Amino acid sequence: MASWIPIAETSDFSLQNLPYGIFSTDNSDPRIGVAIGEYVIDLKILAEEGVLGNLGSGGDTLKQSTLNAYAALGKDVHSRVRQTLQRLLEKDTQSGDALRDNQPLRDKAFVPLSNVRMHLPMVIGDYTDFFVGLHHAVTCAGLVKPGATIEQLCPCFYNLPIAYNGRASSVVVSETPLHRPNGQFPVDGKLVSGPCRKLDFEVEFACFIGRGNELGTSIEVDSAEDHIFGFVLMNDWSARDIQMYEATLMGPFNGKSFCTTVSPWIVTPEALESFRVAPKKTPRELPEYLVQKKEKSAYNIPIRATLGANGQRYRVADCNTNNVIFSFAQMLAHHTRGGCPLRTGDLIATGTLSGPERENAGCLLEQTRGGTEPYEMIAENSATGNVRRAYLEDNDVITFTARASGRGGNVGFGSCAGKILPAP
Template identity: 85%
Template sequence: MASWIPVEAISDFSLQNLPYGIFSTANSDPRVGVAIGEYVLDLKVLATEGIFEVPGLEIQTLRQPTLNAYAALGKNVHSGVRQRLQKLLESDTQSAHVLRDNQRLREKALVPLNNVQMHLPMSIGDYTDFFVGLHHAVTCAGLVKPGGTIETLCPCFYNLPVAYNGRASSVVVSDTPLHRPNGQFPVDGKLVSGPCRKLDFEVEFACFVGRGNELGEPIDVNSAEDHIFGFVLMNDWSARDIQMYEATLMGPFNGKSFCTTVSPWIVPLEALEPFRVAPKETPRELPDYLMQKQEKSAYNIPIRATLGANNQRYRVADCNTNNVIFSFAQMIAHHTRGGCPLRAGDLIATGTLSGPNRENAGCLLEQTRGGTDPYEMIAEDSAAGNVRRAYLEDNDIITFTAQAMSSRGNVGFGSCAGKILSAP
């Protein structure tokens, strides 16, 4: 699909994508937009101008400072809006003239990306982080208990998607700096309290819930995708020393609650259809409520993690969203199995998406064997020299990017980045 708006071949935001975000400019409040090429299409403007005639669409939801109300309208409405936008933006449709040939409307509705500030796209009520990355689980089993296996670490890993409930209040949008957390942890057999010494990143993929469910009403695995609004990249920042000391008894708490970063653009489910694949490995035993008819329930999307330090960029890891043992539909079905209600804006993540090799490991815990073997990161500028890290240092910037390519156009997420500041 070609658009009358110029879209560079390397752009994340082709007509196949059309991701949603919340943006503002110097003279405006946050509002709903869609990315196309080097522009943001202001949906508040289009809604006010009466551009949309989509069954079930409540126009006021496109005038809100978050996407929650619009996401809750459901899959059919979102699909109708997407089709209308594609018709408006395609170069050879009868609808293209509505925006392309109306200079006043075009200049009002199209805002250059470099003139906007992006905001957290949804108000997040709850955040759940799953643990469905096969390679990550196997490697961590050996690190937590040398010689251990995933069965000894978590006997149910292959039979259900394991998760913990995270802290929604510390989820931030890309480019929001974070402070190194303080906490308690042992050093040389002595308990200390102070700044984390083993700060880490985790490459993850996450979905935002659109339509929720009522208390006590589980979501069927084969209709669970209807409850997904779209997807983002996610960095589940982790304080490994704090985490390891506190998590044995009750699971993650302060080691995980200080910051979680998400990319600013929510990519619709429909945009990822060309990239469907089967998960890397099938669970061993599944009850009926997790038996999904859709075999291609994962996505083949490469994610690259880079380090910014000393005014240089270094390649850290190359991961993929297909390194999972359970799908998002199975996560949602299991999450609601006991009657837990999900709500629009809830964030659900995969856990670390590591691959089989060291360069595919999605966190430093794996890459450095628990900090015992610092990892060499390759400089993008070959003349700059490489760097080695056991864990992250103050002023480091970690950035995730992802782009899937097809004949229909590229689909990307924008960057998921955060700079580490010193502990308060």
Template identity: 55%
Template sequence: MHSWIPIPANSDFSLRNLPYGVFSTDSLSQRIGTAIGPYVLDLKVMAQEGVFSSIAFDSTTLKSSTLNAYASLDKNVHKAIRQLLVQLLAKDTSLGSALRDNTERKRRVLIPLHDVKMHLPMSIGDYTDFCVVPYHLKNVCLDLTPVRMDLPLAYHGRASSVVVSGTPFRRPKGQVISNNIPTLSATQKLDFEVELAAFIGHGNEMGCLIDVNDAENSIFGIVLLNDWSARDIQFSESTPLGPFNGKNFCTSISPWIVTLDALAPFRTNPLSYSWWLQDNLLSYLDEKEPNSVYNIDIDVSLTGRSSQDSLTDPVLFNCSTRYISFSFAQMLAHHSVGGCPMRSGDLIATGTISGPTRRELGCLLEATKNGTEPYEAQEISPSDGCKLVRTFLEDGDLVEFRARADDGSGLGKVGFGICGGKVLPSI
């Protein structure tokens, strides 16, 4: 599992990862690639050169400007292409030496990551945000209203405002309640939400549910997701219906889609909670795979606009996906149980990923108790005593999520690239 390409030890993109993304350069149009160490491997050129001719599939799907057509292919095709890519990039293989020793070919197909622009990897038709993390529900909802614990809760998001990492956005306006009077205002409670999300590869016919024990065959891969939230707008509009303008202004995702094969070594059992009972799950949610969630650590960093926000370590939170209670397979089974047709490029997310301690929370709403208790980053610069304190996000704040799974095997890390966005002032 070691590559002839020099890969830094802390790289997100070891040979065991090989995530998919869509990139361009000044001289190359938007196209599909896979990340390997400090490079992007151009899969469009590889397909044009017939590298995948031994695999029976429609190679034009790798010459597209999005991953939708390729993602909809059979899982066995994805596995075969992954295996071939490993052989091409691995040390001490004949296929690997054929690429490694051809300088001109390497120049054509390996592009430095710092020279590329990343795009949305798939055309997103629909986006659904679930709420499947017990600690988040406990911190936010249980004291307010009874919460269902026998199904994955969800609301429909806005696909048109899903953007790739690095895209800035404006502070949104909406109706908020001030002194019991509705007022149009820029949000004063702008927040982030740490989430994991799955892209659908191929869906189902309308009227046909997706079986929970076959649902992973419909999932192409996983990304990091930030469901930016305007809490004051959200709360003023969420009774009796769900979120609307408080959630529909921007959602950021990481640029690289990590496959389930790459994440397989990091599967784990969902945790049990004495106050979160799932003994009465209906049969359509009864998943036979015990290791149905993942153990991935996610760091949240915030860089402020002011020198007073300067930190040697700007990490605010350390979240973990092991606190997720319902799997993506269960989410997909629930989404389709009434016959809802899923399509290639649809996106489903976990909702806020929070743990039992303040440092493990996935949003400022929880960490500051809706702005009543300011949150201070734990690492303070020793040189000037600066510190970073927030109740909610300020204009100019740059929030970034980073996630790397590592099992200590020495085979390399599996990461997603940065999921980040910067807050611009309202207009």
């Protein structure tokens, strides 16, 4: 899908992608934009100029400072806007006078990515983190209780997508620094209170809800994808020592609530359609409400985690979004099974997306065998020595990137990055 906009072969933002985000510049308030090549297209300006066609009252949603109202319009409107943008931006467009040949409008509407600041793309009311990664679950079972299987620790794992309700107030956009959390945990048999000593990352994939459901109703599995606005990368930062001490009876609390980072660009389901795969198969017999007709209901998207330290970058892990046993549709169907209402802007995550090998583990808990075997991370610059980590150190920067490449061009998410500051 060639465009008259210059797009580098290494760009995340091809004409196939067109992800949504919220950006600002020194001269503008936060507004909705779409990324292509090295530019952000200001959709507020295009809507005001009538370039996107007749969207009725829906056009006003593109003039807002968050994506919530636009996301709630539903996939038919989103698809129409996407098709209009592709038609305006394609190389041999027949609508050149509307944008390509309108230099004053281009000067206003196209902003270099290097000049923008990205914001959290949606107002998040609730955040739910699932635990549907096959290899992560199996490995962690052996770490929590040597010799135990995941069936022994969690008999329901294969039969339903399990989850916990996270803290929406601490979800931040990429490049937002985070402080090492303080908490309570045992050290050598003595209980201490202070800065976390086992800070970790978790490679995850997440969706934002576009349309919700009413209290007391449920979402059918085969229509659940209609409720998804789009997808982001997510780092579920974890304080393992705090988490392990507090979670024995009631599940995660302070060990997970201090920060969660998401990538700034929301990639639509349409952009990912050609990267569909089936979830991992497991021996089970699902109840009818979780049986999905669509076999290819997960995605094949590689995610790389890197460590920035001492002015160098090191490869930490190579994961993939296909390492799940339940699809997002099944997660939403189960989430609402008892009548729980989802709302526009809710964030729904997969849990850690580890693969079968150590270099595919999506967190240090797995890579270091619970911190007992520090993991060697390979320098991207071969002239630089490698580093070893048991857990993360202050001033470390963890960055996730993901890019799926297809016939239509690259589909990426931008980076999901955060720097660790000392505990307050």
